Amino acid sequence: MRRYAREFSVAAALLVILLALAVFAPAFYQAQPLLSLLAREAPALVVTCGMALVLICRQIDISVGSQFAVVSVCAGLLTAANWPLAAAAPAAVLLGAALGAFNGALVAGLGLPSIVVTLATMVAWREGLRWLRQGLWVDLPEGAQWFGLPQSAGQWLLLGLALLVWVALALGSRLLAAGRFVYAVGSDAEAARLAGIRPRLTTFGVFVLMGGLAGLAAMMNVVQSPQVDPNSGTGLELKTIAAAVVSGIPVSGGRGNIWGVLAGLLLLACVSPALTHLRVEPQWEKAIQGGIILGAVAAEGLHRRRAIP
Amino acid sequence: MNLSKPALPRHETFLLLVVIAEWLCFNWLGRGFGSLDNTRDIVRHSVEIGLLALAMTPVILTGGIDLSVGSLLGLCAILFGKLWRDGGLPPWLAGLCTLGLGALAGGLNAALITRLGMPPLIVTLGTWSLFRGLAEAVTRGVDTFTNFPPSFLFLGQDRLAGIPAQAFPFLAVAVALWLLVHRTSWGRSFRAIGFAPEGARYAGIPVQRRLALVYVLAGLVAALAAIIYTARVGQARADAGTGYELFAITAVVLGGTSIFGGAGSVHGTLLGVAALAILSNGLVHARQPREASGVLTGVLLLLAVAGPRMPLGILGSPRKSLAKPSRQPQTGESNDA
Numbered sequence: 001m002r003r004y005a006r007e008f009s010v011a012a013a014l015l016v017i018l019l020a021l022a023v024f025a026p027a028f029y030q031a032q033p034l035l036s037l038l039a040r041e042a043p044a045l046v047v048t049c050g051m052a053l054v055l056i057c058r059q060i061d062i063s064v065g066s067q068f069a070v071v072s073v074c075a076g077l078l079t080a081a082n083w084p085l086a087a088a089a090p091a092a093v094l095l096g097a098a099l100g101a102f103n104g105a106l107v108a109g110l111g112l113p114s115i116v117v118t119l120a121t122m123v124a125w126r127e128g129l130r131w132l133r134q135g136l137w138v139d140l141p142e143g144a145q146w147f148g149l150p151q152s153a154g155q156w157l158l159l160g161l162a163l164l165v166w167v168a169l170a171l172g173s174r175l176l177a178a179g180r181f182v183y184a185v186g187s188d189a190e191a192a193r194l195a196g197i198r199p200r201l202t203t204f205g206v207f208v209l210m211g212g213l214a215g216l217a218a219m220m221n222v223v224q225s226p227q228v229d230p231n232s233g234t235g236l237e238l239k240t241i242a243a244a245v246v247s248g249i250p251v252s253g254g255r256g257n258i259w260g261v262l263a264g265l266l267l268l269a270c271v272s273p274a275l276t277h278l279r280v281e282p283q284w285e286k287a288i289q290g291g292i293i294l295g296a297v298a299a300e301g302l303h304r305r306r307a308i309p
Numbered sequence: 310m311n312l313s314k315p316a317l318p319r320h321e322t323f324l325l326l327v328v329i330a331e332w333l334c335f336n337w338l339g340r341g342f343g344s345l346d347n348t349r350d351i352v353r354h355s356v357e358i359g360l361l362a363l364a365m366t367p368v369i370l371t372g373g374i375d376l377s378v379g380s381l382l383g384l385c386a387i388l389f390g391k392l393w394r395d396g397g398l399p400p401w402l403a404g405l406c407t408l409g410l411g412a413l414a415g416g417l418n419a420a421l422i423t424r425l426g427m428p429p430l431i432v433t434l435g436t437w438s439l440f441r442g443l444a445e446a447v448t449r450g451v452d453t454f455t456n457f458p459p460s461f462l463f464l465g466q467d468r469l470a471g472i473p474a475q476a477f478p479f480l481a482v483a484v485a486l487w488l489l490v491h492r493t494s495w496g497r498s499f500r501a502i503g504f505a506p507e508g509a510r511y512a513g514i515p516v517q518r519r520l521a522l523v524y525v526l527a528g529l530v531a532a533l534a535a536i537i538y539t540a541r542v543g544q545a546r547a548d549a550g551t552g553y554e555l556f557a558i559t560a561v562v563l564g565g566t567s568i569f570g571g572a573g574s575v576h577g578t579l580l581g582v583a584a585l586a587i588l589s590n591g592l593v594h595a596r597q598p599r600e601a602s603g604v605l606t607g608v609l610l611l612l613a614v615a616g617p618r619m620p621l622g623i624l625g626s627p628r629k630s631l632a633k634p635s636r637q638p639q640t641g642e643s644n645d646a
Contacts, residue, residue, distance in 0.1 A: 060430075106611065106615070110615055112611075112614050112615060113568045113569065113614065115374075115568055116562050116568050116610065116611075116614050117611065117614070119555060119558065119559065119562075119610065120559075120606075120607040120608070120610040120611045120614075121607060122555075122607075123555070123559070123603050123604075123606055123607040123610075124603065124604050124606075124607025124608065125607075126603070127600040127601075127602075127603025127604050127606075127607070128600070128603075128604045130600040130603075131598050131600035131601060131603075131604065238376075238434060238437070238438075241434060242434060242435075242438065245431050245434070250428075251428050251430055251431055252428065281446065281449055283442075283445040283446045283448075283449050283450045284442065284445075284446045285442065286438050286439070286441050286442025286445060287438070287439055287441075287442025287443045287445070287446050288442065289438050289442065290435050290436060290437070290438030290439025290440070290441075290442050291435075291439060293431070293434060293435035293438060293439075294421065294432070294435040294436065294439065297421060297425065297427045297431055297432055297435055298421065298425060298427075300425075300427065301421070301424075301425025301426055301427045302425065304426070305425070305426070
């Protein structure tokens, strides 16, 4: 139980907010708006799971927002060119994985600092996309939205898909050898190497997985609207890093638990609708999210000071 | 820390050649690029990011990072407008109060980083959101401050002895920071902290106080940049300076400062700022799309880190190459998971 104390405290904070909403603004619990909110956050959950793994590997990836935008537009163009969704979706995941592999090759292969590499690719991908597309929106054909399903069925499908990815990654990072490699490399790359793990290959794999998940998330975002916004994914990198940090994954690597990211993301995501329902000005959203991040940081710091006298 | 003298030219020399090459190239390609007016324009548009990059240099030298400076610029611009218009203060007094707020906000970062021993990346990610959110909350996202008196706008739009007025505070900050980083024992201690925080502590350096100093300085300079931004644009808005933190970090890293801390220079940062500013202005004059400068900036950044000088520190030790450095003296790896 103590092992998951951090995850439980985040979940408890989320529960308090949800209870407060139930008392003061029961309108929050209307089924359809709530489902829409969750479906909107589903892509972010997928990216946050990947980001959590990247942080556990003691790396960082701030190019996910740009990867997301590039894949969104490409997937939109493929769909508009009458590719069936069954073909466009794998293509999107592969494209994302290729973008991730580029980061991974530079970080793991050349040993460059990941924060600089992904800063460079973040700027390059986004500006390159603007250069080629001049900010044009992509119109999707009729049947593409919600996979051609009714809206609520499509939303349930996206939600289920995101939860599936979450469960798979949380279990995989606990039970699979490859998942344990990520923790080992993030904890101490040299010790992991001496233990027979290949740190470079592991790091490369994590970046490829991150890119693939960003691609999947982009596809999940594309099907939610009739048009593709070329600026989608702006700020996604800091949003997902914040969600991972709030859920208790330290940037120092080697620790943390992917089970927690769901509560962390929902805690940040429910600020905006909660403000609307409690009739507070919505402009407070960022300030409150910043407060939540700092609160999580302070809790972690105080906890650690007590743990290590 | 120059442990072994590289046989290749220093990073700064190389970057200086890049800047000169850019200048010559755009002079040849672009119409009216080399004119005095355009040079003034480049200076005018690069002062704010230049200030942030200057203040970011000591932060990164200590192995830290400050993501909050762009948001703080927005918050300070709003506070300045608020004090002047709603508080009825004269611009100089409002400016002083704004500088005070900047230092206070930097102090918040510093307190969280040094007192709680949390990584700067995370702390400043939190304040990045907090400061921008406060700016938006104060203005409700719509309020902007305009109609500043001409005596104040002089700072951002006019020139003194043929040089844009904002170049003078910029030069003052640049010289002061250069002296601090390169000519005092404090500057040396920044590098020592970035190179080996624990070692610096054993060497008797007051690590916490030095770290606090660099974050307070960053806040102070961000406030100054906010005032200059307001004077140049003639308007204070909540979204002022969005994304500037990443440009500043890019300029610092391009200037040869190691993102792991411990090595770097203020003049390198100045050259980095110049390289970025000339690139984005020159491409417009060469009638290339603006976006090309973003792509080229990314490529330049990758070349700068992958270039000949950096591998000495990075490829030399496999552990450091794969490890994001523990950015804090006391992020002891307690494996209690």
